[in-house]
Amino acid sequence: xxxxVKKEDLLSQLALVQGIVERKTTMPILSHLLLVADKEGLQxxxxxxxxxxxxxxxxxxxxxxxxxxxxRKVFDVVRSLPRGExxxxxSGDHDLGIECEQSKFMLRGLPxxxxxxxxxxxxxDPVQLPAAQLxxxxxxxIFAITVDDPVYSLNGALFSVEGKTLTLVATDGHRLAYTxxxxxxxxxxxxxxxxxxxxxxxxxxxxxxxLDEEDQISCGEVDNHILFRVDRSVLTxxxxxxxxxAYEKVLPDFDDHQIGIDRELLAAALKRVSLLSSExxxxxxxxxxxxxxxITSNSPDLGEASEVLTVDYKGxxxxxxxxxxxxxxxxxxxxxxRVRMILKDSNTQGLFLPEEESDAEYRYVVMPMQLRGEEAD
Amino acid sequence: xxxRILHLQVTTFPVSVQRVHDPSLRGxxxxxxSRRSARAVITAVSQEAHGDGVRAxxxxxxxxxxxxRLILIPPDANLxxxxxxxxxxxxxxxxxxxxxxxxxxxxxxxxGTSRLLGASRDTAAHIxxxxxxxxxxxxxxxxxxxxxxxGVACRITPARELADVRPGDEASFLSPLPASLLPAVRxxxxxxxLTDLNLRRILDIAALPLSRxxxxxxxxxYTLFRQSRGQDDSPVRPSTRQPLIRxxxxxxxxxxxxxxxxxxxxxxxERGGRFLRRGGCRAATAHVHVRGGDGRYAxxxxxxxxxxxxxxxLFLRLCPALAALTARRVRIRWMELVLTDLRAQEQQLALFHxxxxxxxxxxxxxxxxxxxxxxxxxxxxxxxxxxxxxx
Numbered sequence: 001x002x003x004x005v006k007k008e009d010l011l012s013q014l015a016l017v018q019g020i021v022e023r024k025t026t027m028p029i030l031s032h033l034l035l036v037a038d039k040e041g042l043q044x045x046x047x048x049x050x051x052x053x054x055x056x057x058x059x060x061x062x063x064x065x066x067x068x069x070x071x072r073k074v075f076d077v078v079r080s081l082p083r084g085e086x087x088x089x090x091s092g093d094h095d096l097g098i099e100c101e102q103s104k105f106m107l108r109g110l111p112x113x114x115x116x117x118x119x120x121x122x123x124x125d126p127v128q129l130p131a132a133q134l135x136x137x138x139x140x141x142i143f144a145i146t147v148d149d150p151v152y153s154l155n156g157a158l159f160s161v162e163g164k165t166l167t168l169v170a171t172d173g174h175r176l177a178y179t180x181x182x183x184x185x186x187x188x189x190x191x192x193x194x195x196x197x198x199x200x201x202x203x204x205x206x207x208x209x210x211l212d213e214e215d216q217i218s219c220g221e222v223d224n225h226i227l228f229r230v231d232r233s234v235l236t237x238x239x240x241x242x243x244x245x246a247y248e249k250v251l252p253d254f255d256d257h258q259i260g261i262d263r264e265l266l267a268a269a270l271k272r273v274s275l276l277s278s279e280x281x282x283x284x285x286x287x288x289x290x291x292x293x294x295i296t297s298n299s300p301d302l303g304e305a306s307e308v309l310t311v312d313y314k315g316x317x318x319x320x321x322x323x324x325x326x327x328x329x330x331x332x333x334x335x336x337x338r339v340r341m342i343l344k345d346s347n348t349q350g351l352f353l354p355e356e357e358s359d360a361e362y363r364y365v366v367m368p369m370q371l372r373g374e375e376a377d
Numbered sequence: 378x379x380x381r382i383l384h385l386q387v388t389t390f391p392v393s394v395q396r397v398h399d400p401s402l403r404g405x406x407x408x409x410x411s412r413r414s415a416r417a418v419i420t421a422v423s424q425e426a427h428g429d430g431v432r433a434x435x436x437x438x439x440x441x442x443x444x445x446r447l448i449l450i451p452p453d454a455n456l457x458x459x460x461x462x463x464x465x466x467x468x469x470x471x472x473x474x475x476x477x478x479x480x481x482x483x484x485x486x487x488x489g490t491s492r493l494l495g496a497s498r499d500t501a502a503h504i505x506x507x508x509x510x511x512x513x514x515x516x517x518x519x520x521x522x523x524x525x526x527x528g529v530a531c532r533i534t535p536a537r538e539l540a541d542v543r544p545g546d547e548a549s550f551l552s553p554l555p556a557s558l559l560p561a562v563r564x565x566x567x568x569x570x571l572t573d574l575n576l577r578r579i580l581d582i583a584a585l586p587l588s589r590x591x592x593x594x595x596x597x598x599y600t601l602f603r604q605s606r607g608q609d610d611s612p613v614r615p616s617t618r619q620p621l622i623r624x625x626x627x628x629x630x631x632x633x634x635x636x637x638x639x640x641x642x643x644x645x646x647e648r649g650g651r652f653l654r655r656g657g658c659r660a661a662t663a664h665v666h667v668r669g670g671d672g673r674y675a676x677x678x679x680x681x682x683x684x685x686x687x688x689x690x691l692f693l694r695l696c697p698a699l700a701a702l703t704a705r706r707v708r709i710r711w712m713e714l715v716l717t718d719l720r721a722q723e724q725q726l727a728l729f730h731x732x733x734x735x736x737x738x739x740x741x742x743x744x745x746x747x748x749x750x751x752x753x754x755x756x757x758x759x760x761x762x763x764x765x766x767x768x
Contacts (some may be wrong), residue, residue: 172726245729281723323725349728367726
């Protein structure tokens with residue numbers, strides 16, 4: 001196996017792979033990257049058994065072959081090299097020699113045969129999704145996915161394509177982000193409904209970052225995997241348990257107390273006030289009265305903070321506690337100037353949404369926090 | 378820089394404090410008794426009463442049998458609190474690094490004060506004199522290069538005397554002393570194991586290699602290894618106020634009956650839980666302390682993450698601790714519940730199901746309201762069985 005590749009071409013692909021490989025794993029092969037030199041160029045493959053990633057890179061192949069090398073180490077080595085062409089050559093069974101100008105490296109690898117196999121990347125009936133719209137939708141829900149939850153389905157977001165409608169839903173059990181959009185695509189005969197792992201969503205967002213407005217990506221199901229093809233890269237993800245919580249039941253249908261407020265002012269006020277809230281709970285209190293929203297925090301160890309915002313509200317007074325982080329996440333995921341809050345009481349979920357209607361429906365539901373002296377019935 | 382750590386301990390602190398308040402108690406056998414009943418447990422005794430054989434942990438009838446002229450007084454928490462504060466203030470005038478420990482005990486770090494205050498031994502003697510002249514409290518002082526050796530030196534030093542262990546002499550100072558003086562040996566199981574292994578003095582432990590100590594005491598072997606050589610790097614930490622809730626009950630009769638013990642625990646849980654809810658907080662740690670009929674004391678702690686304020690939840694999580702404490706099959710005379718790591722009662726509600734314990738807390742709060750209005754005994758809640766599904 002021998003090939004020559006430009007540093008910039010390889011480095012950009014190696015950077016994409018870093019998010020996939022496991023650094024602390026009991027299986028050493030999972031911290032490695034599979035390099036396959038074939039007639040079409042150089043293929044890079046990484047997996048953590050849940051998420052798999054294949055990408056291609058232009059290279060001048062002298063001799064075909066494959067090898068696994070530590071992903072982090074090869075990235076560090078390539079990054080440290082000067083601009084120009086880098087020569088890779090396999091020596092012995094599992095060693096990879098790297099040469100660039102006066103620098104020479106020899107990386108120890110593992111047998112390529114031990115590298116886990118990834119599902120087929122050929123899609124029978126792929127659906128084409130607009131990259132920019134998908135990017136926006138993922139950014140609106142990804143923060144609500146739990147990092148490590150014993151309920152496995154909460155470690156991912158619900159990805160559903162029914163007819164022409166794409167829906168993404170994420171929840172951590174305390175808040176829920178829902179976004180749905182009618183796409184300009186051919187209606188699907190058989191829809192897609194998968195719970196996609198958080199890591200896959202994060203990697204997909206990275207892949208979509210560099211795409212233009214008119215670019216499209218392909219998506220489809222293969223066996224028990226969902227597959228996204230973005231340009232030369234293919235991201236595969238093993239399906240999580242399909243029993244995603246019944247989110248439709250918690251989307252509120254009341255409109256008791258509706259408040260219109262400037263999004264940036266809300267986020268800034270929450271950030272300031274939450275500085276003196278408990279580190280653990282980040283609890284703040286919303287005291288709503290006519291044309292006035294007072295946000296307060298109180299920590300016995302730290303002190304108190306409050307801020308009054310002018311809001312568009314004419315109803316009765318209401319006081320509700322929220323985790324400030326949850327509301328800040330919502331405000332920061334949007335770019336619109338104003339947002340709307342729909343609240344009921346201190347035991348019922350609050351609904352947050354952008355004030356202006358757009359093509360994409362977006363709803364963000366947050367359960368309140370019981371603060372001192374309050375108790376649920 | 379050479380470390381100089383002082384440990385000051387007021388002799389029989391609760392008794393000494395009472396004697397400041399009532400000088401007529403001086404020179405007479407005095408005991409502090411939690412409450413006036415035949416089964417009440419003695420918590421502290423004066424040296425005169427100690428000489429007659431009275432010990433902390435004895436019940437009143439036993440103590441009376443040993444010392445007929447014993448004077449019994451109830452503990453005065455406010456007085457002790459004032460004395461502790463005065464003691465801390467006085468020591469803090471010499472060094473900012475002051476760590477109050479057990480009642481009437483203080484660690485002070487005198488490292489680096491010699492140029493300002495003179496030799497640390499002189500400073501310690503000055504503090505001792507000042508504690509007696511200004512507060513009228515007799516104390517013993519241990520001075521050495523670390524907290525461990527200072528603490529041990531203080532324990533073996535009589536009242537109003539000072540023991541100075543010079544740097545480098547720690548191991549030789551500890552060698553002839555009983556092994557039970559080491560903090561790592563205070564746990565009863567380890568103490569018994571040392572006796573079984575015929576390791577009675579600290580030098581017996583110090584003579585053993587680390588590998589053998591690890592074999593016998595697992596991870597505690599390393600602590601024993603270091604302590605037997607007089608090694609301790611722990612710093613003197615100025616105290617941070619940690620609020621806690623402490624409720625206790627002396628049983629009408631010593632008992633090993635599970636139902637009676639669980640009922641007593643539930644009573645304590647209800648009392649402690651009421652304080653928690655009144656303060657709008659939940660406890661993340663609880664300890665059950667018991668004293669047996671033989672006077673031996675034992676304790677078990679339970680982590681309650683992320684914290685609870687519901688009586689039923691608290692009780693069910695403490696039942697295994699109580700079961701472990703009664704495994705010795707010695708009748709229990711006294712029980713105490715200590716709730717610590719108190720946190721604000723802020724709870725994130727769940728979207729898809731009710732958070733566990735919501736109904737229990739609501740019921741507990743309703744009972745609190747009824748009791749506050751109509752009296753303590755107007756309503757009683759049946760203690761839940763420690764099995765699932767009981768209410």
